[in-house]
Amino acid sequence: MSKLYIVPTPIGNLEDMTFRAVAILKEADTVLAEDTRTSGKLLKHYGITTPLQSHHMHNEHKTVNSIVQRIAGGETIALVSDAGTPAISDPGFLLTRACLENGLEVECLPGATAFVPALVNSGLPNDKFVFEGFLPAKKGRQTRLKILAEETRTIIFYESPYKLLKTLGDFVDIFGADRPVSVSRELTKIYEETIRGTMEEVLNHFKEKPPKGEIVVVVGGAKVR
Numbered sequence: 001m002s003k004l005y006i007v008p009t010p011i012g013n014l015e016d017m018t019f020r021a022v023a024i025l026k027e028a029d030t031v032l033a034e035d036t037r038t039s040g041k042l043l044k045h046y047g048i049t050t051p052l053q054s055h056h057m058h059n060e061h062k063t064v065n066s067i068v069q070r071i072a073g074g075e076t077i078a079l080v081s082d083a084g085t086p087a088i089s090d091p092g093f094l095l096t097r098a099c100l101e102n103g104l105e106v107e108c109l110p111g112a113t114a115f116v117p118a119l120v121n122s123g124l125p126n127d128k129f130v131f132e133g134f135l136p137a138k139k140g141r142q143t144r145l146k147i148l149a150e151e152t153r154t155i156i157f158y159e160s161p162y163k164l165l166k167t168l169g170d171f172v173d174i175f176g177a178d179r180p181v182s183v184s185r186e187l188t189k190i191y192e193e194t195i196r197g198t199m200e201e202v203l204n205h206f207k208e209k210p211p212k213g214e215i216v217v218v219v220g221g222a223k224v225r
Contacts, residue, residue, distance in 0.1 A: 002071050004099045005078040006092060008085040008111025011214070012189035014045055016112050022046050024109065028078040032067070034091060055079065060091050064098045069103045071104050083214075085113040089133040089158055114187055115156045116126060118216035121194055122154075122182030125221070129154040135167065145174045152221040161185070161211040168203040171219065180220035186213035 004025050010016040025031055025048045033039035034054035038159050039052060054061060071077055079086050079095060085108070086092030098105050119126050130153050135141055148155055164183070173177065177200035184194040191213065197203050199219075 001075045001105065001185055002076050003105035004067075004071055004095065004138055005076070006086050006096065006106065006108035007078045007080050008109060008113060009039070009080050009083060011083045011112045011187055012192075014042070016188060017042075017046065018109070018111055018160060021109055021111060022048065025050055025078055026078075027076065029075040030070075031121060032077060032079045032095075034081045034086075039080055042080075045152075050078075054186045054188050055091060057091050064095050067095060068098050068104065071099060072102060080092070083112070083114075085111060088113055088115075088131075093154050094191050103115050114158070114184075114214065114216050117187055118182070118184040118194070119154065119156055119218055121184065122218040123196060124180060124182060124218055126154060126192075131156045131210055134158050141170075142174075145170060149157070149174050150222055154221050155219045157217040159215045159217055161215060163205060163214055164211050164217075166218065167201065167204070168206065171224050172199045175219065175222075182218040183211075183215060184218070185211055185215045187216065189213070 005028065006111045007021050007024055025043065031039065031050050031052050033052050034056045036052045036054050067077060079092055081090035087096060096106050115131060119129060130151060132155055135157060136144060144204050177198060181202050182194060182196045182200050183202055186192045195202050
């Protein structure tokens, strides 16, 4: 039966690929990839010869309808992103919604996503949390941060190494220097590291040791008044 499969891929360590994910990618008619060069290396590693097609934030609006028509016509298509689970701060939502609106089956496989290990190993409460992904770069950024300053649940952000110091500085100003924070980088890779402490302590650490790699920031919630 034709359907869209959402297939998570490793965030660093290739051994985190599941047996089922490999099987689905081998069986699909086409694999939609955020970057065909990146996904091509993964497919080659696992001996997967399924054709790749580019599907990313700059072309997804143009390609969604044709992909939906192909699935409706009987094709099975798998969607992957460069790393982690598609649609989590990556392309995937538009295609998923379009398939469901057209009565097509969508199945998301369980698998790697960066924020879960970062949250669990942060040592911060993880019974309730808010995933914010990437903050707005400019417009609406301060407004959003002021709203989140009152959030009592643990908050999770994605950030680039080039913007981490600015973001932590904003957190110190708006959340307070004593707010607990955990910064994980290069999860599952050789240089995996998690730095925990107060907002000021962690900011000072990365001022002395400029960050590299993919980063997840986990911030403790505001104290309940």
